[in-house]
Amino acid sequence: MEFSGDEKKIQALFSELSLENQTRTPRFEKLWLRAEANTPTRPPLVTRFVLVAIAVIVVMSFIAVRSWFAAPDSQYSANIPSQIVPTTPQPRVQHSDLSAVSRDLVRPRRSARRQTERTAINQAAMLSNWQSPTNILLNSPTVSVLGSLPQLTQSAIALEQFLPKKNNELIKESKQ
Amino acid sequence: MEISELKAELEKLHQASFGWALNCCRHNRSEAEEVLQTVYLKILQGKAIYRGESKLQTWLFAVIRKTAATEHRKQVLRSLITLGSPAEKSSSEPELELERSDLQRRFRQALAGLPKRQRETLHLVFYQDLSVTEAAQVMNISVGSVRRHYERGKKRLRESLDREGVDYGIQWRRKENSGVVL
Numbered sequence: 001m002e003f004s005g006d007e008k009k010i011q012a013l014f015s016e017l018s019l020e021n022q023t024r025t026p027r028f029e030k031l032w033l034r035a036e037a038n039t040p041t042r043p044p045l046v047t048r049f050v051l052v053a054i055a056v057i058v059v060m061s062f063i064a065v066r067s068w069f070a071a072p073d074s075q076y077s078a079n080i081p082s083q084i085v086p087t088t089p090q091p092r093v094q095h096s097d098l099s100a101v102s103r104d105l106v107r108p109r110r111s112a113r114r115q116t117e118r119t120a121i122n123q124a125a126m127l128s129n130w131q132s133p134t135n136i137l138l139n140s141p142t143v144s145v146l147g148s149l150p151q152l153t154q155s156a157i158a159l160e161q162f163l164p165k166k167n168n169e170l171i172k173e174s175k176q
Numbered sequence: 177m178e179i180s181e182l183k184a185e186l187e188k189l190h191q192a193s194f195g196w197a198l199n200c201c202r203h204n205r206s207e208a209e210e211v212l213q214t215v216y217l218k219i220l221q222g223k224a225i226y227r228g229e230s231k232l233q234t235w236l237f238a239v240i241r242k243t244a245a246t247e248h249r250k251q252v253l254r255s256l257i258t259l260g261s262p263a264e265k266s267s268s269e270p271e272l273e274l275e276r277s278d279l280q281r282r283f284r285q286a287l288a289g290l291p292k293r294q295r296e297t298l299h300l301v302f303y304q305d306l307s308v309t310e311a312a313q314v315m316n317i318s319v320g321s322v323r324r325h326y327e328r329g330k331k332r333l334r335e336s337l338d339r340e341g342v343d344y345g346i347q348w349r350r351k352e353n354s355g356v357v358l
Contacts, residue, residue: 006334007302013283014302020280021195026209028190032183035216
């Protein structure tokens with residue numbers, strides 16, 4: 001940058017200031033070494049590897065414990081037999097039973113998820129037990145006769161209807 | 177840039193860096209030393225990384241300026257917490273004061289009386305021989321603002337020295353110098 005006039009004079013004053021500062025500047029090595037001494041040393045590679053391994057183990061064990069606590073609850077969900085579930089859902093009763101068991105084990109977020117699962121199971125049970133109101137029209141009156149066997153307590157005459165006819169009886173019938 | 181390479185470059189710039197640190201710390205030598213050491217520490221720790229987007233000098237000066245401001249803020253906070261008077265370390269060194277010429281003493285006083293931005297601009301331009309654009313990069317402000325600070329600072333410095341009524345062989349031109357190449 002080119003200076004002229006009073007700028008040159010200002011620069012002269014600054015130059016004098018600069019010369020004075022130069023004589024009193026601390027050595028670079030002194031400040032650099034002090035800074036290096038204050039730099040925290042990085043842990044060696046092996047130590048870092050061990051730290052990472054420990055962190056991974058902790059995370060894995062945490063996941064394992066979580067899944068272990070989650071398992072009994074899923075058993076409850078899976079073991080609900082469909083015939084036990086009433087046609088009209090009574091979710092409050094079941095939910096309270098289940099939540100009573102798992103209240104201490106499950107965190108609120110997980111319990112919300114399970115509640116959703118239970119609602120889904122109840123709805124599935126309701127659907128499986130559903131019957132059409134016109135189902136009765138599919139039954140004919142003869143279904144009961146055709147679908148049943150003769151009983152031992154029936155009269156002999158009635159039983160004879162089911163026996164094959166003998167030859168002499170056939171002759172009698174022809175004479176008549 | 178490798179750290180050994182950077183170290184060599186920093187060593188070359190060390191004197192200029194210290195001069196700039198002194199200016200940022202209101203000519204307090206021990207504070208300037210501490211600031212410069214903190215800057216080197218930041219570089220070693222990787223907190224301040226030179227990406228080659230500007231000149232190394234402008235980058236380094238910007239880091240020094242920021243560090244000095246942070247250190248000053250911390251000092252003010254510390255003094256507020258301890259409820260004592262602000263920890264203004266005396267920058268005057270008696271034996272040094274005696275060595276200084278009267279003109280130099282008056283010049284320092286006039287410089288100290290300037291607003292921070294104007295003082296910084298004049299230092300970067302006259303002491304460090306940076307261009308206005310580079311000064312703007314260091315100060316993180318626009319080129320226009322630097323020009324304004326430069327002109328105002330120059331005028332104020334001249335007025336301040338005139339007021340002292342000293343004539344130490346420097347005849348100030350009364351007319352504004354418009355032909356300056358920036």
